[in-house]
Amino acid sequence: MTHHQSTHDQHEINKQQSAWVIETRHLYKRFGQVVALEDINLQIKRGEFVAIMGASGSGKTTLMNILTCLDTVSEGQVLLDGTDAAALDEEGRRAFRSDKIGLVFQQFHLIPFLTALENVMLAQHYHSVVDEAAARKVLKQVGLDHRVDHLPSQLSGGEQQRVCIARALVNEPPVIFADEPTGNLDEQNERLVLGLLEDLHKQGRTIVMVTHNPELGRFADRIVRLQHGKYLGEEVNHHEAEHVN
Ligand SMILES: Nc1ncnc2c1ncn2[C@@H]1O[C@H](COP(=O)(O)OP(=O)(O)O)[C@@H](O)[C@H]1O
Numbered sequence: 001m002t003h004h005q006s007t008h009d010q011h012e013i014n015k016q017q018s019a020w021v022i023e024t025r026h027l028y029k030r031f032g033q034v035v036a037l038e039d040i041n042l043q044i045k046r047g048e049f050v051a052i053m054g055a056s057g058s059g060k061t062t063l064m065n066i067l068t069c070l071d072t073v074s075e076g077q078v079l080l081d082g083t084d085a086a087a088l089d090e091e092g093r094r095a096f097r098s099d100k101i102g103l104v105f106q107q108f109h110l111i112p113f114l115t116a117l118e119n120v121m122l123a124q125h126y127h128s129v130v131d132e133a134a135a136r137k138v139l140k141q142v143g144l145d146h147r148v149d150h151l152p153s154q155l156s157g158g159e160q161q162r163v164c165i166a167r168a169l170v171n172e173p174p175v176i177f178a179d180e181p182t183g184n185l186d187e188q189n190e191r192l193v194l195g196l197l198e199d200l201h202k203q204g205r206t207i208v209m210v211t212h213n214p215e216l217g218r219f220a221d222r223i224v225r226l227q228h229g230k231y232l233g234e235e236v237n238h239h240e241a242e243h244v245n
Pocket residue numbers: 031034035036054055056057058059060061062063
């Protein structure tokens with residue numbers, strides 16, 4: 001009994017420890033006099049689709065940069081799958097980014113003189129595994145198999161963003177971060193890109209999407225709201241329609 005109980009407890013502890021993929025504890029970020037983030041305590045579960053919402057200037061991008069190890073905290077802790085981000089050196093942060101996360105930006109950040117295929121393969125290069133067939137496969141996944149040899153300037157905004165998603169996906173990261181991923185897109189491409197993010201979520205990936213657009217929040221499991229750098233509250237979406245047979 002006792003043994004069984006303690007095994008059970010240990011199991012619960014393991015489950016609890018492994019349940020959180022990303023966590024912040026009393027996180028503060030200051031830029032000189034500007035307090036961009038103030039006492040943020042956030043837990044993002046494995047497989048969750050979280051929208052981080054708030055007006056422009058509320059600290060969304062700052063938070064995203066910290067969660068993806070592109071920036072460091074002024075105070076507090078960031079735990080990435082149990083590892084304290086502060087304990088990572090530059091190489092550790094780089095390894096975390098290339099192994100664990102895919103990034104999708106509002107400004108697509110594609111290399112202008114490389115084709116769609118080459119842009120995706122560049123991400124593989126940084127991950128140290130270059131595989132043209134795999135790069136073609138993800139481009140096909142985002143509906144761009146007929147555009148692999150096009151330069152970014154020869155692609156529409158929606159197509160460029162889909163190249164970015166392919167680039168974010170090619171190393172099969174467990175977590176995708178998207179900062180205003182549809183900010184530069186028309187409505188049709190916005191729906192397309194959201195559809196792709198939803199598919200990725202259904203495949204079991206963790207999605208963290210930053211947006212100031214209330215329309216987009218409903219795609220997430222949970223909406224975390226920021227205001228003036230502070231946690232304002234959160235709400236859970238139940239996606240009732242999906243459970244109707
Ligand atoms: N590098 C920086 N230097 C100084 N202030 C910054 C810097 N980055 C962001 N800020 C400030 O921090 C606040 C939050 O910015 P940001 O995270 O970009 O907001 P959001 O993405 O929600 O629009 C803003 O007041 C912004 O001006």
